[in-house]
Amino acid sequence: MKKLLILLIINAIILVPSCIHQQTIYENQANLLKKFPTKAFVQIIQRVRLTNCNVPELCQPKTETSVGSGLSLGPHGDGTIILTAAHVCRTNVPEGIEYKSGLFIRNTEGVSPAAIIYTTNLASDKSLDLCSLYVPNMKIEGVGLSLIPPKVGETVYALSAPVGVYHPPTVPILSGIYSGPIPDSNAVLTTIPAVGGSSGSSVLNGRMKIVGVIFASHVGFPHASIASNHKQTRNFINKTLKIFYRVFRKNPPMSSEDWSSSP
Numbered sequence: 001m002k003k004l005l006i007l008l009i010i011n012a013i014i015l016v017p018s019c020i021h022q023q024t025i026y027e028n029q030a031n032l033l034k035k036f037p038t039k040a041f042v043q044i045i046q047r048v049r050l051t052n053c054n055v056p057e058l059c060q061p062k063t064e065t066s067v068g069s070g071l072s073l074g075p076h077g078d079g080t081i082i083l084t085a086a087h088v089c090r091t092n093v094p095e096g097i098e099y100k101s102g103l104f105i106r107n108t109e110g111v112s113p114a115a116i117i118y119t120t121n122l123a124s125d126k127s128l129d130l131c132s133l134y135v136p137n138m139k140i141e142g143v144g145l146s147l148i149p150p151k152v153g154e155t156v157y158a159l160s161a162p163v164g165v166y167h168p169p170t171v172p173i174l175s176g177i178y179s180g181p182i183p184d185s186n187a188v189l190t191t192i193p194a195v196g197g198s199s200g201s202s203v204l205n206g207r208m209k210i211v212g213v214i215f216a217s218h219v220g221f222p223h224a225s226i227a228s229n230h231k232q233t234r235n236f237i238n239k240t241l242k243i244f245y246r247v248f249r250k251n252p253p254m255s256s257e258d259w260s261s262s263p
Helices: 002-035 230-246
Strands: 039-053 063-078 079-084 095-105 110-119 131-136 157-159 172-183 187-190 202-204 210-217 219-230
Touching: 039 079, 063 131, 079 210, 079 230, 095 131, 095 210, 110 230, 131 230, 172 219, 187 210, 210 230, 219 230
Parallel strands: none
Antiparallel strands: 039 063, 039 095, 063 079, 079 131, 095 110, 110 131, 157 172, 157 202, 172 187, 187 219, 202 210, 210 219
16 A cells, blocks of 8 residues: 555656646747737738820730738727838839829738828938838737847847738748848848748847838848848837827828829
């Protein structure tokens, strides 16, 4: 009887730590799954309708669609502010062609219209490629800006829709290494993979805070992506909020059916 009791005690001592270890593994996995703000991700869709081609050899009347990535900065007013890249928001139509364009976001709730709040001037600085959008009548949980910039060697992440790969609510989660600033520019280098459709992806640190926005990758080596630096991203977000609350909120955007026309 004593031997049986001793065996039971030994088994209990062995099993309890094992159960605790397994529980810790499951809890860590659950926390890892929770920390990625996938619900804050949106796909940016731009539709350009060519209405009158004065240069027939260049185009025929039709609708073109391009996509990018974006991340919610949280609800503001009656809608949500989205952070993305400037070239995702802009049209690239040759002169002499009349068109109408519209910006939309796609997420788990479907496709909704969006309007530009503020965008950087790529003509003056191609390394400062940022755009903010407003999605009226929709509240999307947001992600905040990191208080400090990332350090060289730090692991960073991005929620992206490379080549349009996005299956709501599932969004590709990519990672890489923060490699440091690019001299004589407002950009930084990371090893997060990026291809067409990745533009506008926010770069996140391990605490899931924004430290930059991807806007390009190296030709021939898409595992080296270029993003806006922390300082300029912070300045841009602050400027966006000032414009929104001083001007934009008083003049809400038009409906999705009212596409903006070419000059």
